[in-house]
Each structure stands twice: as C-alpha cells, then as structure tokens.
Amino acid sequence: MELKLVREALKKGRAEKLKEDLEYVRFKNSHKGIERGTALVRDQVVWGYPHIKRIFTLEKGLSRNIPPCVMYAEEKIDGFNVRIANIKGKTYGFSRGGFLDSFVTEKSRELVPGEFFKEYPGNVLCGEMIGNTPYTSPADDFDVKLYIFDIDEGDGSYIGCDERYRILKEYGMESPPVLGKYNSDDYDELRRLARSINKGKKEGMVLKSIDRRHIVKYVTPSSDIEDISEASGQFFDISKGFFHQRILRSAFFVDDFGLDRDKYALQLGKAFHKGLTNSIRKAKKGGEIAEEFEILVKDTGIWDDIEKHMSKDIGLQVLWKRREKNRTRIRFQKVYRKTSRKLVSYAGGKAVTD
Amino acid sequence: MELKLVREALKKGRAEKLKEDLEYVRFKNSHKGIERGTALVRDQVVWGYPHIKRIFTLEKGLSRNIPPCVMYAEEKIDGFNVRIANIKGKTYGFSRGGFLDSFVTEKSRELVPGEFFKEYPGNVLCGEMIGNTPYTSPADDFDVKLYIFDIDEGDGSYIGCDERYRILKEYGMESPPVLGKYNSDDYDELRRLARSINKGKKEGMVLKSIDRRHIVKYVTPSSDIEDISEASGQFFDISKGFFHQRILRSAFFVDDFGLDRDKYALQLGKAFHKGLTNSIRKAKKGGEIAEEFEILVKDTGIWDDIEKHMSKDIGLQVLWKRREKNRTRIRFQKVYRKTSRKLVSYAGGKAVTD
CATH class of the missing domain: 1.20.58.2250 (Methane Monooxygenase Hydroxylase; Chain G, domain 1)
Structure with a gap:
C-alpha cells in the first residue's frame, strides 16, 4: 500500500493509528479503493473484506451478475465475521471493522493449525465464527466454530473454490457447508436448491464462480x-x-x-x-431489555477488550464467571439501553409527538 | 407577533417570505415557541397547529397526561390537515406546513358559511378534509368533507368543546364524530370504547378535556x-x-x-x-408504482398550485380532465419514483450492497 494513501487517509480521519498488542493503522472508512476494515501492521496489509452484493430475485439476479460459469453454492453463515492473519510469525484475528480482536486472536490460535501459516505466511483467512463469541448465540454442544469462506492471497484477491476446499481439508479447517456445484444458468436446479434451504431454515446461500471472481448472496424468507x-x-x-x-x-x-x-x-x-x-x-414491570452471551477464554483480559469495543448504546453486565480447567467461562448480558428506555417510558404512559 | 422574532426567523432560514394570492411569511420550522406552519399575513397570525401527543397505552397514558376531568372522545380523522382563516374579509385556506393553499381556499369558501367569519373574524378553523382532495382517497358519494376539530381563538388557544359543538351546529359545519363524554379516569368505559372503535376499523380517538386544555390521541391496531x-x-x-x-x-x-x-x-x-x-x-412488468387521486375544482389554476407544492420525489400525471357544470374534474396519479426505481431494478436482477 502506498504510504501517501495511508497518510492521506489518516489526515482525513478515514484511518486511525491504534496501539494495542500490535501497532497498526485501521481504516475506519473506505478510502480510494481501500475497503473499510483494512488493517495495516507495519508494511503488512490485512485487506478489508468487501460486502458481498445481494440479489433479490434468483434468475434475473444470476443472469445479470454472474457470467455463465460453473459455481459453488455455499451455505451463508450468520456469525461473527473475522479475518485471521500471520504477523511476524504469530496468528492474529481482526474484526470486520479492522480492529485487532483479542478474542478472535485467542480462538484462532487454537483453531488454525500453525502449519497453515508456515505454508501460507502471507495469506489471510476470512471466516465466520459462531457459538460462544461476544456476538453470536451461545452454544451448548461446542464452544466456537470457525467457517473459512475465503482465503485472501495477501493482495485482496481470493483463492479459487476447489483449491480452498483442498487447503482447508489438508489443515483440518472447515468451509461453510457446500450445498452443491451448479451451472450458473441452471435455474431449475438452483430454484430447487433455494426452496430446499428455505425449508431447512437455513440463512441463505453464497454463490461463487469456481474461480472465485464472481460472487453474490441470496437469502431465504x-x-x-x-x-x-x-x-x-x-x-x-x-x-x-x-x-x-x-x-x-x-x-x-x-x-x-x-x-x-x-x-x-x-x-x-x-x-x-x-x-x-x-x-x-x-x-x-420496569425491567431492562437484555440478551445473554457467553465466552470461554484463557486470557481474562479479553473481557476488557470486549468492553472497550462494544458500542456505547449497549450496556455490558457480567452475570457470572466460572473457572474451567485453564480457562474462564464468562456469562454476560448486553442491555439494549435505547429500547429499554423507550419501552419503559411508553409503557409508563409517556405521550410523544410523532 | 413581535417583528423582531419574525426578522430573526427569516434571517435564520426558519421562515420564508412568499408571494402568491397573498403576501405572507411562512414558518418552515418552529422558532422560539412559534409552531412550524405558522403563517403571518401582514399583522394577522394563522398559528401553526401543534402535533397532538400520542399515548401508547390507554390507562397509564391518560393518568399521566390528562388531569382528572370530564373529556370528550372524538373520532380521529385521517385526512388533509388544514386551517381556514378570514383575511381582510376573505376566506383563505392553509396547509399544515403553512402554505397558502388554493385548493383548500376554494373548498373552504364553499364549505364555511360566510356568516361564520362575520361573527368570528379573528378565529381560525382547524380541520381535516377527506374525499376528493390532492392528499386523500377519492370518494364516490361526496366530493369533499370538512371536519372542524378545533377553533383557534386567534391567539393559538382553542375554544372549549361544548362551545365549538354549538358554533359548528349553528353554522352547519361538522365536528369529527363525538364518540362520547367520559371521566378521564373511567378506564373501564374508555377501554370498552377503544375496543369498539378498533372493531369498527376506525382510525382512533382524540381525547380532549372539556375545556380543551388537555389533549392526547390514541390509535387502534x-x-x-x-x-x-x-x-x-x-x-x-x-x-x-x-x-x-x-x-x-x-x-x-x-x-x-x-x-x-x-x-x-x-x-x-x-x-x-x-x-x-x-x-x-x-x-x-416494468410498470411504475402509482396511486390515483381526484379533484373537482372551479379554478383550474389550482392544478398548477398542486404541482408546485408536491414533493419532487413524486411524479404527477393527469389521467383525464372532464368539465362538470361550472367545474373541472381532474383525475391524476402520483408516481412514487423512488419505489418504482428501486423495485424495477431489484426485480431486474440488480445486486446491491447492504
């Protein structure tokens, strides 16, 4: 990345310098083709993951956005969007917004085999975490799952689908479930697929040309x-x-x-x-509107990191902490302050002007 | 109104000078206690009609906003909110936003008996128009109806309910239907009323203390x-x-x-x-999203006035015009441009980033 561009972004407030476990520059907003969420650690770039375009109607959406090709349909996972990079020989995790994330860092050091980054030191894993994360519903039968939906080659371009499946298999990592391989104009089959994922209450699908150059998403009602x-x-x-x-x-x-x-x-x-x-x-009843989350971490300092990065509109309250072997399980709730305040006042009879 | 306040509002862009059938100052925004929509014609003020506060729950809403009193429940009419004033001996109509409105002016000269303003020259009628207006669904069995829900005494305060009913009756004008007279803490009766207007598919009710000093509205699901x-x-x-x-x-x-x-x-x-x-x-099918309206007017120049005041996001198209005795009936449609554009593009397969 050109130093001039970084300086310009910093000057315009589109990027900021942060000093946490690493010193890095985070792009708060996109700037001249650099995606929001891009993080720059010394001269290493962890490119922001672009928002995937969505189609509203299957057939027309495909014909207009994906050239005739073979493509994979992968299940769309609704989780905590993360990027995992190897920086000076160590694994680090970043949030979608480009923050170095200590929770993701700890989990990815367990979930991503060290051999992967030995072989692919400059690549970045783009994934979705579900389960006991600070942003997704707690899970009973597992802690955290990580689905790698893309591997950035280090330059913001992504490895082709078959190659990614091969690599993930080799290192024992998971891709989002592959729903099938289709011709992009085989609408009958794709419609059958859409109906079936809707019936299966799945989130939706991400359609990727086999070379990974074309991509759209489509979700179910x-x-x-x-x-x-x-x-x-x-x-x-x-x-x-x-x-x-x-x-x-x-x-x-x-x-x-x-x-x-x-x-x-x-x-x-x-x-x-x-x-x-x-x-x-x-x-x-005067109660607050809240939702519960749970994390299981070795480094309890992660909690401070979560508190620091959570929006100010949300109140965090630890419900309990429990030691489990060499880890700590933290159950906490997010209090939705605005909703609590408004509903309590309306329920209490407050009259408001539209 | 103090001249200083008007000058200040003009300077700050909260008011504007307009020259149409009358020269007047319109308050585009509220300014130091002067309601948005206030119009000033020379030294005569047509006060803006304040937004009535709404309650979300009946019992608590009443106990918190209306002191113990006798009140009237009137049907809430969802129409074209207008104010009608007598200016230098002539009747003029204003829209909620404070624009002199030639459609309302023409209709109110037919609907408001001249005797009213002879007796009450400084008062302003606050009403809701329904039927064949540029803003409400066309009616088959009548042209326009005008419900006077308040009479401004000329100083921004309103005549008490009984007195208003008496005056309206005397001059052959209509109040919104009176649903009943209640003690403001007779929740059983008021709950029965709310259920019954909901069943009757009515818009809701406006609750006014008999002296008209306290007012709230409550609508049905x-x-x-x-x-x-x-x-x-x-x-x-x-x-x-x-x-x-x-x-x-x-x-x-x-x-x-x-x-x-x-x-x-x-x-x-x-x-x-x-x-x-x-x-x-x-x-x-590539069609535009539109809705039809109809007006019946003597002065066809009113059409230009409607075009001038309608939001730029809405396209106006005359469908037909027909002479009826000394009037012209104009059927037109409003084309919802943004909806048309977005739905056509999504239906055509356009992919979008969230």
Missing part, C-alpha cells in the same frame, strides 16, 4: 423472518433499515417461489409482535 | 395495520419510521387489550406482503 423475530425485541437498538430490508426481501422471495402467502404473512407478523410483546411486558 | 397496508406498496417513498411506529403501536394495543395475537400478526404480515407483492409484480 425463513431466515429474513427469523432475523426479524430475534431483533424485534430490541426494537430501538436495531436500525430501521434492518427490518425494512428483510420485509422487502421476504416479499420478493415468497412471490418468486409462489410460496404460501398467508403462512409467511403470519410468520412475519408474529416475528414483530412476539419479540415486541415480550419486551413490552418486561418494560411494564 | 386496526388502523395502524391498515395504514401499513396502504403504504407498503410505496415502500421506499414512505419513511421507515412510519412503518416502525405502527408496528410498535399495534403490538402495544394487542397486548394491552388481550386481543387475538395470531389474528393481528396475520393482518400485520399481510399488510406488508400484499402491498409489496402488488408493487413487485408491477415492477417486474
């Missing part, structure tokens, strides 16, 4: 509605656009696939009312 | 959901907050009154999906 259901209880701490987009997409899919309209309408309405009603009832 | 249903087809031309608020309110009411949750969830989901699906289907 089940997952859109499920997202709304999980978020509606935190009504004022979620962006209005979050709900808006999912309502729209679910309508597109239901129409495209001729699904049972009443069934999805009922689910959609319930998704809003159920979460809201639960929160309204809590608010009526 | 039926009307919230009906609003969503009417607006969801114009998904991107409606503010996200419009949908957000109505989802929330419907959940509050359904919970407060122990209504059938599945029934309202289904209605809510349908309200979104039906309007959206209709618009998506139009978009798939």
Whole structure:
C-alpha cells in the first residue's frame, strides 16, 4: 500500500493509528479503493473484506451478475465475521471493522493449525465464527466454530473454490457447508436448491464462480423472518433499515417461489409482535431489555477488550464467571439501553409527538 | 407577533417570505415557541397547529397526561390537515406546513358559511378534509368533507368543546364524530370504547378535556395495520419510521387489550406482503408504482398550485380532465419514483450492497 494513501487517509480521519498488542493503522472508512476494515501492521496489509452484493430475485439476479460459469453454492453463515492473519510469525484475528480482536486472536490460535501459516505466511483467512463469541448465540454442544469462506492471497484477491476446499481439508479447517456445484444458468436446479434451504431454515446461500471472481448472496424468507423475530425485541437498538430490508426481501422471495402467502404473512407478523410483546411486558414491570452471551477464554483480559469495543448504546453486565480447567467461562448480558428506555417510558404512559 | 422574532426567523432560514394570492411569511420550522406552519399575513397570525401527543397505552397514558376531568372522545380523522382563516374579509385556506393553499381556499369558501367569519373574524378553523382532495382517497358519494376539530381563538388557544359543538351546529359545519363524554379516569368505559372503535376499523380517538386544555390521541391496531397496508406498496417513498411506529403501536394495543395475537400478526404480515407483492409484480412488468387521486375544482389554476407544492420525489400525471357544470374534474396519479426505481431494478436482477 502506498504510504501517501495511508497518510492521506489518516489526515482525513478515514484511518486511525491504534496501539494495542500490535501497532497498526485501521481504516475506519473506505478510502480510494481501500475497503473499510483494512488493517495495516507495519508494511503488512490485512485487506478489508468487501460486502458481498445481494440479489433479490434468483434468475434475473444470476443472469445479470454472474457470467455463465460453473459455481459453488455455499451455505451463508450468520456469525461473527473475522479475518485471521500471520504477523511476524504469530496468528492474529481482526474484526470486520479492522480492529485487532483479542478474542478472535485467542480462538484462532487454537483453531488454525500453525502449519497453515508456515505454508501460507502471507495469506489471510476470512471466516465466520459462531457459538460462544461476544456476538453470536451461545452454544451448548461446542464452544466456537470457525467457517473459512475465503482465503485472501495477501493482495485482496481470493483463492479459487476447489483449491480452498483442498487447503482447508489438508489443515483440518472447515468451509461453510457446500450445498452443491451448479451451472450458473441452471435455474431449475438452483430454484430447487433455494426452496430446499428455505425449508431447512437455513440463512441463505453464497454463490461463487469456481474461480472465485464472481460472487453474490441470496437469502431465504425463513431466515429474513427469523432475523426479524430475534431483533424485534430490541426494537430501538436495531436500525430501521434492518427490518425494512428483510420485509422487502421476504416479499420478493415468497412471490418468486409462489410460496404460501398467508403462512409467511403470519410468520412475519408474529416475528414483530412476539419479540415486541415480550419486551413490552418486561418494560411494564420496569425491567431492562437484555440478551445473554457467553465466552470461554484463557486470557481474562479479553473481557476488557470486549468492553472497550462494544458500542456505547449497549450496556455490558457480567452475570457470572466460572473457572474451567485453564480457562474462564464468562456469562454476560448486553442491555439494549435505547429500547429499554423507550419501552419503559411508553409503557409508563409517556405521550410523544410523532 | 413581535417583528423582531419574525426578522430573526427569516434571517435564520426558519421562515420564508412568499408571494402568491397573498403576501405572507411562512414558518418552515418552529422558532422560539412559534409552531412550524405558522403563517403571518401582514399583522394577522394563522398559528401553526401543534402535533397532538400520542399515548401508547390507554390507562397509564391518560393518568399521566390528562388531569382528572370530564373529556370528550372524538373520532380521529385521517385526512388533509388544514386551517381556514378570514383575511381582510376573505376566506383563505392553509396547509399544515403553512402554505397558502388554493385548493383548500376554494373548498373552504364553499364549505364555511360566510356568516361564520362575520361573527368570528379573528378565529381560525382547524380541520381535516377527506374525499376528493390532492392528499386523500377519492370518494364516490361526496366530493369533499370538512371536519372542524378545533377553533383557534386567534391567539393559538382553542375554544372549549361544548362551545365549538354549538358554533359548528349553528353554522352547519361538522365536528369529527363525538364518540362520547367520559371521566378521564373511567378506564373501564374508555377501554370498552377503544375496543369498539378498533372493531369498527376506525382510525382512533382524540381525547380532549372539556375545556380543551388537555389533549392526547390514541390509535387502534386496526388502523395502524391498515395504514401499513396502504403504504407498503410505496415502500421506499414512505419513511421507515412510519412503518416502525405502527408496528410498535399495534403490538402495544394487542397486548394491552388481550386481543387475538395470531389474528393481528396475520393482518400485520399481510399488510406488508400484499402491498409489496402488488408493487413487485408491477415492477417486474416494468410498470411504475402509482396511486390515483381526484379533484373537482372551479379554478383550474389550482392544478398548477398542486404541482408546485408536491414533493419532487413524486411524479404527477393527469389521467383525464372532464368539465362538470361550472367545474373541472381532474383525475391524476402520483408516481412514487423512488419505489418504482428501486423495485424495477431489484426485480431486474440488480445486486446491491447492504
């Protein structure tokens, strides 16, 4: 990366210098083709992971965005988006926003075999973490899972699909489940696939040309509605656009696939009312609206790091800590302050001007 | 009004000078206690109509906002909010935003008997117009109806309820339907009333202390959901907050009154999906998303005035004009440009970054 560009970004406030376990520059915003979330440690660049474009309708969306080719459909995983890099011989994890993340760092040192970075020192693993992370629902039957959906070659371009599957297999890492290999214009098969992942309540799919140069995502109404259901209880701490987009997409899919309209309408309405009603009832009793998370860590200093990076709109409260062998399990809750405040005041009779 | 305040508001861009049929100053924003929408014609002030506060839950909302008193419940009418004033012996109409409105002016000269302003020259009628107006659904069985929900005494304070009913009756004008007279703490009766207006698919109620000093509004989930249903087809031309608020309110009411949750969830989901699906289907055929309106006017120059004041995001197209006795009936449509553009592009396969 040109030093001039970095200086310019720093000057314009699009990048910032941070000093944590490493000294690095983080791109807070995109700048002249450099993706937001890019981190620069000395002269090593961990490129920001670009947002994958989404299509609203399968057939037209594919024909317009993916040239005729063979492509893989991978399951879209909704987790904690991370990048894992080897810096001066050590493994480090970064969040989507480009922060060095001590939680991801600790987990990736366990989950990524050291041999991988010996063989591919300049590459960056792009993955999704689920389970007991500070951002995803706690899991009972495992701690953390890491799905590597891309391997950055070190220059912001990605390794082809087959090669990635081979590498991941070799080092015992997981790719998001591969749903199949398709011709990008085999709409009949792809429609069958879309219906089946919707029925299976899966989040959606990411479609990647085999050479990994073309990529789009497509989600199901089940997952859109499920997202709304999980978020509606935190009504004022979620962006209005979050709900808006999912309502729209679910309508597109239901129409495209001729699904049972009443069934999805009922689910959609319930998704809003159920979460809201639960929160309204809590608010009526004066209670706070919160959600629980859990992490299991060796380095308890990670907790301070989480507190530091969590948005100020969210209150963090440790529920309990427990030693487990050489680790500490921390159960905590995020208190959705804005939702709590608004619902308590509305439930208490506050009148408001629109 | 102090001249100093007006000068200051003009200087700060909170007010503007306009020269149409009258020369006047319009308050674009509120300024030091002067409500947005206030119009000043020479030294005569047409005070802006303040937004009435809304409660989310009946009992607590009343006990917190209305001191123990006798109050009237009036039906909340969802129409075109107007103010009608007598200026130098002539009747003029203003829109909520404080624009002199030639459509309202023409209609109010027919609907408000001249005798009224002879007796009350300095008063301002605050009303809601429905029917064949540029902002409300066309009516078959009447042209325009005007409900006077308040009479401004000329100083921004309002005439008491009984006196208003008497005056309106005397001059043959209509109040919004009076749903009843209640003690503000007679929650049993008020709950019965709320249930009954919800069943009757009415918009809601405005509760006014008999002296008109205290006022709140309360709407029903039926009307919230009906609003969503009417607006969801114009998904991107409606503010996200419009949908957000109505989802929330419907959940509050359904919970407060122990209504059938599945029934309202289904209605809510349908309200979104039906309007959206209709618009998506139009978009798939490349069609524009539009809604029809109709007006019947003597002065055809009113059309130019409507075009001038309509938001730039909305395209106006005359569908037909027809002479009727000494008037012209104009059928026109509003094209929701943003919704049309977005839905056509998504339906055509455009991929977008969130």
